[in-house]
Amino acid sequence: MADPPSRRRFRIDWVLRQELALGPALLRRHHLDQLEQAGLCGVLSLSGVEEAPPPLGIEQRFRCxxxxxxxxxxxxxxxxxxxxxxxxxxxxxxxxxxxxxxCVAAMERSPLVCLAWLMRRRGLSQQQALDYLMQVHPGTSPLPGQLRVLEGLNGPTGASPNGEKVNT
Structure with a gap:
């Protein structure tokens, strides 16, 4: 059985260097310190407050x-x-x-949004984005039904998916 989120080690995985990072829920004040040290300015939370209550002071330190x-x-x-x-x-x-x-564990929701970002902003195919994200964030594990929502996602205007390496 997996450890509950509060017992897992907090880590920041850069998807796109100095643009986009993901990880598990922010549960402690020192997690906020780590975000600041990494140069992160904003936080997008995809889980409810009741699932993972954020540390006090988050909204004073980051755009949330x-x-x-x-x-x-x-x-x-x-x-x-x-x-x-x-x-x-x-x-x-x-x-x-x-x-x-x-999100809570950085396995489903936050990787799914990062996959969509890679497809939309970098013109990657769903498979290219998934392969890449699994390299930079090994905990990536969206369910097949969750991945299906990406099928209708369009890439950037005028761009087509290609096999180019993502600049990280």
Whole structure:
């Protein structure tokens, strides 16, 4: 049985260096210190406060947005409109600096949003994005039903997926 989120080691995995990072829920004040030391400016939370209460002071230290997305326990899959809303919030936050995206365990929801970001912003195919994300964040494990929501996602305007290496 896996350790509960509070017992796992907190870590920051850069998806795109100085642009996008992901990891598990921020549960302690020293997690905020780690984000600051890494140069992160924004936090996109994809889990509910009741799932992982954030440490005090987070909103004074970072630009924060929250959009609660469903995970395997919710009994439903993420809707395309919810994924689009997450990407819009991520774009808003990233306009002011590097962003940390998290859910509880950084296995389903936050990797899914990062996959969508790679597809949309870097023009990667779903498989290219998944392969890459699994290299930089080995905990990536969205469910097949969650991945299906990516099938209708369009890449950047005028861009087509290619096999180029992602600049990290």
């Amino acid at each position: 947005r929250r959009l609660v997305l469903p995970d395997h326990r919710s009994g439903r899959l993420i809707e395309p409109a919810e994924l689009e809303a997450a990407l819009e919030l991520l774009a808003e936050l990233s306009a002011e600096g590097p962003v940390f995206v998290h």
